[in-house]
Amino acid sequence: DNTSLFFFHLMNVILAFLFKHYHLAEEYAEKCSQLLKFVLSSSSVPIFHYFQTLTLLSLYSSHQELKWNDLLKKVTSNIEKMEKWAHHCPENYLHKYQLLKAELYRVENRFEKAAESYDLSIENAAKNGFLIDEAVGLDRAADFYHQRGRSHIARTYLPDAIRC
Secondary structure (H helix, E strand, O other): OHHHHHHHHHHHHHHHHHOOOHHHHHHHHHHHHHHHHHOOOOOHHHHHHHHHHHHHHHOHHHOOHHHHHHHHHHHHHHHHHHHHHHHHOHHHHHHHHHHHHHHHHHHOOOHHHHHHHHHHHHHHHHHOOOHHHHHHHHHHHHHHHHHOOOHHHHHHHHHHHHHO
């Protein structure tokens, strides 16, 4: 049952990502992408693209430049899809799009834009009741500030992430 296999692998992508096992999440995302054709009408498709993109962007520094160029095409394509979904249903997808943009800005060293996008994503996820996405945004923002050597700011995001 390919549909069930897709959902099994998708749940593993999400769990691996949430526990910061990014290489494992990438492996499961690859399995999901092979089964995507069996669930195209499912509301889980945007969730897959969201977590796949977050995973790939989290692994940015561990990929060789040649492989990263191929992955960047996938990331860009997924972000464009999320942008369309956000345009048509901002209540469900805008915060996801904003978090993906924040992560892309982080990878591109556009730190001011990243910081702004993290906060917008967190705010919109909270406003529309997406508790897990709010937590993911808070956690990614904390990592962003920690990597920039701004541990004090990072510590302000963590309690809220834990609360979510």
